[in-house]
Amino acid sequence: MTTKNYDPLDMSQHRMETLPIRQKSSFEQWLAKSGLWIALAVFIAIMCTEISYLTNINPDDLGKNALAHFNEVGSELFARHGVAMLAIFCAALVLWVSEAIPNYLTSLIVIIAMVLTGVLPERTAYAQLGHPIMWLNILSFVLASMLVACGAAKRFALWFICRFGKSATPIFYSFMLVNMVLSAFISATTAKAAILMPIFMVIAAVYGARGGDNKNNFGRNLVLQNLLQINLCAGAFVTGSGANLLAASLIIGAGGALYFTDWMVVAFPIVVCMIVIGWLLGTRIFFPLAKEERLPQIEGGMERLQQELDKMGKISFNEIKSIVIFVTILAFWATDKYHGVSATAVAFIGAIVALFPRIGVVNWNDLDIPWHLLIFSAGAYTLGAGFRQTDLPSLSVNAGVEYFGLSMDTPFWVFYVALTGAMIFSSLIFQSKTMRTMLFIPIAIGIADRFGFSMMSLALPVALLIEHVYVLPFNSKPALLCYSTDHYSLSDTFKFGFTMLVIAWFTSILFGETWFKWLGYVPNGVFY
Numbered sequence: 001m002t003t004k005n006y007d008p009l010d011m012s013q014h015r016m017e018t019l020p021i022r023q024k025s026s027f028e029q030w031l032a033k034s035g036l037w038i039a040l041a042v043f044i045a046i047m048c049t050e051i052s053y054l055t056n057i058n059p060d061d062l063g064k065n066a067l068a069h070f071n072e073v074g075s076e077l078f079a080r081h082g083v084a085m086l087a088i089f090c091a092a093l094v095l096w097v098s099e100a101i102p103n104y105l106t107s108l109i110v111i112i113a114m115v116l117t118g119v120l121p122e123r124t125a126y127a128q129l130g131h132p133i134m135w136l137n138i139l140s141f142v143l144a145s146m147l148v149a150c151g152a153a154k155r156f157a158l159w160f161i162c163r164f165g166k167s168a169t170p171i172f173y174s175f176m177l178v179n180m181v182l183s184a185f186i187s188a189t190t191a192k193a194a195i196l197m198p199i200f201m202v203i204a205a206v207y208g209a210r211g212g213d214n215k216n217n218f219g220r221n222l223v224l225q226n227l228l229q230i231n232l233c234a235g236a237f238v239t240g241s242g243a244n245l246l247a248a249s250l251i252i253g254a255g256g257a258l259y260f261t262d263w264m265v266v267a268f269p270i271v272v273c274m275i276v277i278g279w280l281l282g283t284r285i286f287f288p289l290a291k292e293e294r295l296p297q298i299e300g301g302m303e304r305l306q307q308e309l310d311k312m313g314k315i316s317f318n319e320i321k322s323i324v325i326f327v328t329i330l331a332f333w334a335t336d337k338y339h340g341v342s343a344t345a346v347a348f349i350g351a352i353v354a355l356f357p358r359i360g361v362v363n364w365n366d367l368d369i370p371w372h373l374l375i376f377s378a379g380a381y382t383l384g385a386g387f388r389q390t391d392l393p394s395l396s397v398n399a400g401v402e403y404f405g406l407s408m409d410t411p412f413w414v415f416y417v418a419l420t421g422a423m424i425f426s427s428l429i430f431q432s433k434t435m436r437t438m439l440f441i442p443i444a445i446g447i448a449d450r451f452g453f454s455m456m457s458l459a460l461p462v463a464l465l466i467e468h469v470y471v472l473p474f475n476s477k478p479a480l481l482c483y484s485t486d487h488y489s490l491s492d493t494f495k496f497g498f499t500m501l502v503i504a505w506f507t508s509i510l511f512g513e514t515w516f517k518w519l520g521y522v523p524n525g526v527f528y
Contacts, residue, residue: 027490035098039091046087053399054082054392061398066391077118078390084117085390089383093429096474103474104372107379119386128381132344134374136242137477139347140191141369142362143326146354148198149366150318158309160199168218168294171203172283175226176275183233183240189467192230193478194368200226201485208297209487217287218294219487224287224496227470227482228278235467236271238263242343243433247463250441256456258463266519267464270511278500286496322361325354370481377477380432387439394443412453413527419444419458420508423465424501427475433466457522461508468504471497 057079059070070078088110095106111128114120128134148154164170175196182192200222204210209219234240238248238258248258283289329350333343354360386392406414423440430436444458469476471494473483483493509526516522 031098032100035095035100038098039094039100042094043087043091046090047083049083051083051086053395054086055079057082057395061395062391063388063394065388066394069389073118081117081119082390082392082395085114085119085386085392088113088117088119088386089392092379092383097472099473102372103480104375104379107376107382110379111382114382114386120382120389124385124389125382128385129374129378131378131381132342134377134381136344136347137190137374137377138369139344139351141194142351142354142367143329143347144191144194145367145369146322146362147195147326148368149362150322151312151316152319152322154198154202155309155312155315155319156199158312160203162306162309166296168207168283168289172221172225172279175200175222176229176279179226179229179233180236180271183230183237189230189234189241190477190481192234193227193481196226196230197481197485204487206296207293215487216293217289220287220492221282221289223482223485223487224493225279225282227478227493228497228500229275230478231467231470231476232271232274232278235464236264236268241433241467243437243466244463246434247437247441247459247466250437250445251456251459251463256459258456258460266460266516266521269515270464270507274500274504274507277503278496281499282496286499287492318361321359322354325350325361376474376480377432380430381434384432384434384438408451410451411528412457412524415447415451415453415458416461416512416522416526417509419447419462420465420512421505423462424468424505424508427469427501428471428498430475433469433476437463437466454521454523457516460521461512461516465504465508468501471501 057070057075059067062070069081073081092106092110095101095109096103111125115122115125160174164174178196179192182195204219204222207216207218207222208214209216209222235244238244244263248263251258329346332339332341332346354362355364419440423436426436426440430439440462441459444462445455447453448455448458470479473480473490473493479493483490512522512526514525517525
């Protein structure tokens with residue numbers, strides 16, 4: 001990134017598979033050296049410990065999958081599988097946080113550990129790589145690579161900078177709008193990150209931020225703000241991510257009514273507020289921009305960029321084809337409820353057209369698919385399958401309810417605050433939004449039913465917190481992608497991201513007392 005041949009306008013240098021290796025801080029280095037031994041100690045300690053709520057199980061408390069597994073293997077072996085599941089999860093968590101080994105390698109270890117301990121059969125454990133969402137991610141990277149390989153993304157980036165790049169503030173405003181628009185159509189946050197990353201990397205370089213030893217607060221803000229917006233804007237629409245659609249399906253399946261317009265009316269104002277707060281916190285408090293960082297710093301300034309744009313000439317036929325293919329895919333994704341074709345199937349068709357000889361735009365060698373991230377995701381989905389097999393989350397929650405003495409006399413606000421807090425802060429340790437959705441939405445529905453509350457009063461506020469996965473690199477694939485750009489440190493993303501998590505929690509409580517109450521989803525407000 002800092003060699004004499006480096007050209008900040010060359011998007012091929014910002015491919016996900018060619019990003020520079022980050023220089024770790026002393027604390028990160030200590031974590032990396034000790035993480036493997038800590039993980040091993042945690043695994044052994046849990047495996048050798050008798051955990052009462054996992055050994056004394058009432059089958060009536062188990063879900064469908066877990067009950068079938070219980071009946072198949074018996075209570076003793078089922079308990080051992082539950083303890084093994086907890087040990088694997090905690091050890092994986094230590095490895096993902098410490099980065100003692102690559103994240104994809106941790107996922108591979110998780111998958112084989114689930115098989116060797118008997119938590120999952122081989123077919124189930126290995127099949128997670130073929131999850132429909134995994135295919136959606138792969139195919140979305142194909143479509144994103146198409147825009148970069150044909151030059152359409154570079155043309156847009158140059159036009160974008162020439163049109164809005166005279167100062168820093170309009171650039172931040174523009175990305176807010178772009179992220180909001182894309183989120184209405186693209187249900188894969190990783191795909192949005194793949195599309196936008198080359199653009200904001202070029203813009204960061206123009207403003208003097210090239211990562212590594214050439215970090216500055218403009219680069220920190222640009223990448224962290226995009227990470228925040230990619231995730232938060234996905235929460236504005238039920239189609240913003242597969243986890244949102246799953247949450248809506250679970251709520252509708254439990255008797256609620258939650259469709260595209262309902263979700264948008266409730267969530268959109270919250271997302272706008274959070275994005276504005278994040279921008280103010282980032283640019284004014286955590287990473288204030290110096291005067292020189294507010295203007296382009298590239299040699300030749302805006303004239304150089306305009307010359308580069310002019311040099312590209314008229315838009316090519318391949319660029320036109322790629323734009324037509326991409327816009328068509330977006331249109332089909334946005335109208336899936338009318339034609340019934342899944343987002344993954346639509347992406348399949350788009351990728352086939354993009355790769356097809358003569359009529360397509362790219363060949364296989366042009367593609368920029370981060371397979372290490374996909375293997376990492378497969379491990380997270382395998383953990384989710386293990387949770388369903390052992391019902392570990394529900395058993396843990398039931399033990400918690402009994403331990404804290406919650407009853408019919410417990411006020412509503414205790415459940416609301418606890419569930420929203422658990423949902424949002426669980427993003428620090430869970431690697432899958434789908435996993436968190438499968439865990440906390442049923443819990444919210446179950447608690448509402450058990451204690452006589454409106455189902456929507458707990459399930460909807462919890463669902464609206466799904467997309468807060470931007471604090472640590474392993475919390476989501478976009479977080480890992482953005483962290484790999486080396487424009488900010490682990491401490492940078494933690495202090496900014498954790499602050500936003502706390503604000504989001506209080507915002508959820510505030511909106512529960514006002515906006516959700518006025519819309520009738522939390523009929524009496526939070527505190528009654």
